[in-house]
Amino acid sequence: MKIGIPQALLYYYYLPFWERLFTELGFEVYESGLTTKDILDNGSKAAVADICAPIKIYTGHVIDCLNNSDFVFIPRFSSIQKNEYFCPKFMGLPDIIVGTVENSEKKIISPIINDISEDICDPRSYDILIDKFGFSYRELNNALKKANKVFTRFKKLLHNGLSLDKALFSYKQNFWEEYLYSIKKNGEINIAVLGYVYNLYDPFISLDVVKKLEELNVNIFTFEMVNHDDAYKQLSKYRKKLFWTFSNRVLGAGLYYLNNNIIDGMIHVTAFGCGPDAIVGKFLQYECDERSIPFTTLRIDEHTGEGHLVTRIEAFTDMIKRKKAQTLEVKL
Amino acid sequence: MRISFPYMGSTIVYKKLFEFLGHEVIMPPKPTQKTMDLGVKYSPEFACIPLKMVMGSYIEAINMGAEVLVTSGGHGPCRAGFYGDTHKLILKNLGYDNVELIILDAPQDNWKAFLQNINKLRNRLPWFKVINRVITLYKFIQKLDELEKLSQKIRPYEIQKGQTTKVWNEILNRFDKIKTKKELENTYLECKRMLEEIPIKKVNENEKIRIGIVGEIYVVMESSINFGIEELLGNLGVEVERALYLSEWVRDNLVPWSLRPKRFKDLIKKGQKYIKILIGGHAVETVGHIIDYKERGFDGIIHLMPFACLPELVTQSLIPKISKEEDIPILSLPIDEQTGKANTQTRIEAFIDLLKNRKKGIKKQLDKNERVVVA
Numbered sequence: 001m002k003i004g005i006p007q008a009l010l011y012y013y014y015l016p017f018w019e020r021l022f023t024e025l026g027f028e029v030y031e032s033g034l035t036t037k038d039i040l041d042n043g044s045k046a047a048v049a050d051i052c053a054p055i056k057i058y059t060g061h062v063i064d065c066l067n068n069s070d071f072v073f074i075p076r077f078s079s080i081q082k083n084e085y086f087c088p089k090f091m092g093l094p095d096i097i098v099g100t101v102e103n104s105e106k107k108i109i110s111p112i113i114n115d116i117s118e119d120i121c122d123p124r125s126y127d128i129l130i131d132k133f134g135f136s137y138r139e140l141n142n143a144l145k146k147a148n149k150v151f152t153r154f155k156k157l158l159h160n161g162l163s164l165d166k167a168l169f170s171y172k173q174n175f176w177e178e179y180l181y182s183i184k185k186n187g188e189i190n191i192a193v194l195g196y197v198y199n200l201y202d203p204f205i206s207l208d209v210v211k212k213l214e215e216l217n218v219n220i221f222t223f224e225m226v227n228h229d230d231a232y233k234q235l236s237k238y239r240k241k242l243f244w245t246f247s248n249r250v251l252g253a254g255l256y257y258l259n260n261n262i263i264d265g266m267i268h269v270t271a272f273g274c275g276p277d278a279i280v281g282k283f284l285q286y287e288c289d290e291r292s293i294p295f296t297t298l299r300i301d302e303h304t305g306e307g308h309l310v311t312r313i314e315a316f317t318d319m320i321k322r323k324k325a326q327t328l329e330v331k332l
Numbered sequence: 333m334r335i336s337f338p339y340m341g342s343t344i345v346y347k348k349l350f351e352f353l354g355h356e357v358i359m360p361p362k363p364t365q366k367t368m369d370l371g372v373k374y375s376p377e378f379a380c381i382p383l384k385m386v387m388g389s390y391i392e393a394i395n396m397g398a399e400v401l402v403t404s405g406g407h408g409p410c411r412a413g414f415y416g417d418t419h420k421l422i423l424k425n426l427g428y429d430n431v432e433l434i435i436l437d438a439p440q441d442n443w444k445a446f447l448q449n450i451n452k453l454r455n456r457l458p459w460f461k462v463i464n465r466v467i468t469l470y471k472f473i474q475k476l477d478e479l480e481k482l483s484q485k486i487r488p489y490e491i492q493k494g495q496t497t498k499v500w501n502e503i504l505n506r507f508d509k510i511k512t513k514k515e516l517e518n519t520y521l522e523c524k525r526m527l528e529e530i531p532i533k534k535v536n537e538n539e540k541i542r543i544g545i546v547g548e549i550y551v552v553m554e555s556s557i558n559f560g561i562e563e564l565l566g567n568l569g570v571e572v573e574r575a576l577y578l579s580e581w582v583r584d585n586l587v588p589w590s591l592r593p594k595r596f597k598d599l600i601k602k603g604q605k606y607i608k609i610l611i612g613g614h615a616v617e618t619v620g621h622i623i624d625y626k627e628r629g630f631d632g633i634i635h636l637m638p639f640a641c642l643p644e645l646v647t648q649s650l651i652p653k654i655s656k657e658e659d660i661p662i663l664s665l666p667i668d669e670q671t672g673k674a675n676t677q678t679r680i681e682a683f684i685d686l687l688k689n690r691k692k693g694i695k696k697q698l699d700k701n702e703r704v705v706v707a
Contacts, residue, residue, distance in 0.1 A: 092646035243408025
């Protein structure tokens with residue numbers, strides 16, 4: 001049996017977990033591959049016009065999976081932290097797909113992820129696999145445990161300073177920790193590039209902004225490099241946390257970098273129509289303003305042209321480099 | 333304390349609440365283009381329109397002298413629960429440091445903060461008096477909603493266009509002056525008579541067009557942002573029912589779960605046919621209402637949502653499927669600062685034509701079938 005995993009949204013974070021889980025259970029795993037113009041077009045055609053770009057892309061990947069595999073895996077992410085949720089669109093993701101993609105209802109495998117930590121290995125969430133394919137509880141539990149081991153190892157790479165795309169690469173090529181030694185941070189300036197994994201690491205949608213910045217001799221700091229507890233500690237200054245786990249991680253990581261004087265500038269990468277980011281962005285902007293750290297927002301959608309993006313990040317990095325050089329001169 | 337609040341729906345209710353508690357109330361003006369411009373200017377670009385409008389309202393109220401703003405909180409995952417904190421941050425950065433924003437979260441989230449806030453608001457009134465007055469206020473909302481529902485049944489058939497709206501404004505005026513329970517009862521009866529005295533033309537029951545309005549609470553309740561859709565539809569000869577009335581919202585959301593009426597639980601159950609879990613905002617309720625209206629024989633649904641509203645986008649994705657499976661026409665209108673009135677009016681008129689033709693078509697088909705049976 002072939003199960004399709006759409007290469008969009010939380011794929012970038014949870015791929016090692018899911019891949020291991022399904023191979024352990026004896027599935028053949030199909031990945032829909034990198035986003036292409038065709039995938040995006042199919043997705044935009046099917047999805048509602050006003051919805052955010054990541055969901056449109058996801059819809060396109062689902063259509064691709066439906067054509068190429070027996071089942072498609074669309075988890076319903078409800079919560080991975082106590083008293084926090086996901087964006088309502090994640091919570092209704094299978095419903096959105098059923099409503100917009102024809103004949104998809106029977107092929108969707110959709111466990112409800114309602115866990116208390118990001119190690120999403122509570123077997124009760126995956127009842128549907130037992131019901132639908134007749135695995136025993138024990139088989140499922142074992143597979144989940146193995147998957148979690150891989151995922152924990154994967155997360156360690158991130159906390160040691162690998163950006164997610166590199167970590168995924170080292171996972172896929174089976175380099176694992178060896179790859180860490182090849183990474184050196186010797187750029188001129190440090191910039192935090194904050195955004196959800198599915199925006200930053202989909203090269204089609206983000207136009208590879210991470211790589212472009214690295215070519216400009218910049219050290220990149222992303223939210224997944226800050227571990228969970230460090231990020232959350234920063235949020236205690238607010239009256240209440242945000243409702244969305246990954247938004248909290250982004251905001252917390254931003255504050256962590258600011259409070260520890262790690263960065264010279266911050267770029268917030270967000271998708272057109274992203275609801276939580278409308279609030280996160282405003283908070284980050286004010287926090288940067290208070291500390292006189294340059295801040296900019298890159299808003300990406302299905303029409304983003306490469307030219308303007310390059311111009312903007314070049315201007316932004318040039319400005320920071322000049323500022324840094326000036327302060328050095330003054331000090332001397 | 334000079335208190336103000338966000339402008340949504342029948343604001344005299346909130347005004348009455350704070351008057352009952354003995355505060356001086358600064359009534360925010362009804363939102364206009366100016367309010368919207370102010371809100372849009374200072375809010376995050378991709379915030380939804382309610383956040384922007386409320387932002388504008390706050391600034392206007394502060395300029396009129398408000399010292400305390402009272403608003404509701406929430407525990408997500410809809411953005412509305414974080415409006416208060418976002419507004420606070422923006423106001424602070426605009427230099428309004430002396431304004432206090434009291435955010436009332438659900439009591440079960442943080443008992444202590446909730447009680448502190450209530451204590452601040454109760455103005456040293458003894459608790460039994462507070463409870464007594466809140467109950468009076470609840471009756472006040474109920475009566476007002478009953479009158480509004482009645483007016484929506486009369487407006488489409490009035491002979492002199494605009495008369496119902498005139499009477500409705502008069503009703504709001506009279507309700508504004510109410511001070512005691514006794515006055516409430518009398519005013520209610522008087523106002524009801526005023527509505528019933530409006531001359532109306534007779535329309536056959538099977539020619540009446542009825543539309544249910546569902547969607548996100550702010551754009552459904554606030555007429556200045558939804559082009560006065562109820563009046564608009566009423567003037568086009570359509571009976572309207574909203575999915576949300578303030579009294580029902582209070583009953584369904586502020587009363588503990590186990591005591592809520594069965595009707596509300598049924599709605600949720602109906603909605604879960606399409607959206608399997610509660611995803612925040614009003615998404616599941618909206619679907620429940622659509623199915624409920626269909627079962628009650630309504631002819632069509634208008635779905636209102638703020639542009640990029642998170643929960644309602646899930647509903648919107650499902651609307652073609654619901655419309656097909658439940659066999660009911662649905663018009664979905666996203667609203668933001670760019671929405672034009674003329675364009676919306678055309679779409680609504682076309683939608684009503686469609687409903688009328690559909691009804692005629694169904695009737696004809698029925699007649700034909702009868703003839704076949706007779707032959």
